Amino acid sequence: MKARRWIALGIGAFVLIFSFITTISFALQTYTQGTALSGGEQTVVREGNTSGQIALLEISGPIINSGEEGFFASGGYNHQSFLNGLNAVMTDRQVEGIIISVDSPGGGVLESAEIHRLVEEAQSVHEKPVFVSMGGMAASGGYYIAAPAERIFAHPQTLTGSIGVIMSSINVSELLENIGVEENVYKSGPYKDILSPTREPLEEEDEIIQAIVDEYYQEFVDIIADGRGMDEDRVRELGDGRIYTGRQALEEGLIDDLGSIDDVIDEMQAHLGANYQVVTSQVNQGFGGLFGMTVDRLFGDTELKMDFNQPRPLYMYNYE
Structure with a gap:
C-alpha cells in the first residue's frame, strides 16, 4: 500500500513539475519573441557609438521550418524566430545596418524566398544596408538569401554556390515485391x-515534377541575375549545381570580397560612416534551447527527419 502511495505521489510530482516548466517555457518564448529585438536584452558584440546600432543576425544550419516551438524545440535554427528578428531590426529606428552571418547548406524553397523578400525589403523600403558574412558554408539556399544583399563576404575556405533545385523520392517497389x-x-x-515510393513514376509525372523544378530554378537564376547584376546566361553557366570556394566565388563575381566577420563589421561601419556599436539581435529560444538536446536524445528528432524525407523541392547542397 505504501509503495503504491509513493508511486502515485511521484507521478503527481512529475506532472506538476513538468507542467510548471512547460508553462514558464511558453511564457518566456512568447515574451522573447515579442520584445527581445525591439528594446529587450541584447548582447553587444563590439562597443562603439551608441547613437546607432548594427544588428548582427545568424543563420546556422538547414533553412527548414521544422515547426518546433516551446519546450521541445531543439535550439537549432528556428525559421519563424529568424523572420521575427529580421522584421524587428529592419523596422527599429536605432538600427542603421544589418549583417547576416550565414553558415548553411541551404534549405526549403519557401523558407529561402521568405528571407530573401525581407532582405530586399530592409534595403528598398527601410533603406538599411544588408551585408552577408558567409561562414564555412553558404550554399544553395544559403546563397539564395545572400544574393540581394548590398555586399557579400566569404572566407577563402567557404563553400558556396550549389545554385539549383533538387527534388527526389525513393522507389522501394522492388523491395516490397520481394x-x-x-x-x-x-x-x-x-x-x-505522385512521387509515391511504392511504384515507378509515370512519364507524365516526370514531366510534372521537372516543370516544378525548372520553375524554381528560373526563380533562382532571376534572383542572382538581379542581385548580382549578371547576365542570365552567365548565371546559368555558373548555376549548374557545383560548389565554389570563397576565392573561386570572388573570381566569378558571386561575392564581393574575402574576409572574416570582423572584416565585415569594419566594412559596415565604414559604409555607414560611423563607429556604431554592434549587437546581436537573435530571438532567444527559451528553455527549448537548453533542454532540446536531451529531448532529442530521448525521443529522437523525428519531426525534422520526417520533414526531410517528404518529397519537396529544396535549394539544398548535400541534402541527405
Missing part, C-alpha cells in the same frame, strides 16, 4: 500519389 508487401491505393485523381 518481401511480399503490396500497397493498395485509392485516389481521387491519377496524380494524387
Whole structure:
C-alpha cells in the first residue's frame, strides 16, 4: 500500500513539475519573441557609438521550418524566430545596418524566398544596408538569401554556390515485391500519389515534377541575375549545381570580397560612416534551447527527419 502511495505521489510530482516548466517555457518564448529585438536584452558584440546600432543576425544550419516551438524545440535554427528578428531590426529606428552571418547548406524553397523578400525589403523600403558574412558554408539556399544583399563576404575556405533545385523520392517497389508487401491505393485523381515510393513514376509525372523544378530554378537564376547584376546566361553557366570556394566565388563575381566577420563589421561601419556599436539581435529560444538536446536524445528528432524525407523541392547542397 505504501509503495503504491509513493508511486502515485511521484507521478503527481512529475506532472506538476513538468507542467510548471512547460508553462514558464511558453511564457518566456512568447515574451522573447515579442520584445527581445525591439528594446529587450541584447548582447553587444563590439562597443562603439551608441547613437546607432548594427544588428548582427545568424543563420546556422538547414533553412527548414521544422515547426518546433516551446519546450521541445531543439535550439537549432528556428525559421519563424529568424523572420521575427529580421522584421524587428529592419523596422527599429536605432538600427542603421544589418549583417547576416550565414553558415548553411541551404534549405526549403519557401523558407529561402521568405528571407530573401525581407532582405530586399530592409534595403528598398527601410533603406538599411544588408551585408552577408558567409561562414564555412553558404550554399544553395544559403546563397539564395545572400544574393540581394548590398555586399557579400566569404572566407577563402567557404563553400558556396550549389545554385539549383533538387527534388527526389525513393522507389522501394522492388523491395516490397520481394518481401511480399503490396500497397493498395485509392485516389481521387491519377496524380494524387505522385512521387509515391511504392511504384515507378509515370512519364507524365516526370514531366510534372521537372516543370516544378525548372520553375524554381528560373526563380533562382532571376534572383542572382538581379542581385548580382549578371547576365542570365552567365548565371546559368555558373548555376549548374557545383560548389565554389570563397576565392573561386570572388573570381566569378558571386561575392564581393574575402574576409572574416570582423572584416565585415569594419566594412559596415565604414559604409555607414560611423563607429556604431554592434549587437546581436537573435530571438532567444527559451528553455527549448537548453533542454532540446536531451529531448532529442530521448525521443529522437523525428519531426525534422520526417520533414526531410517528404518529397519537396529544396535549394539544398548535400541534402541527405
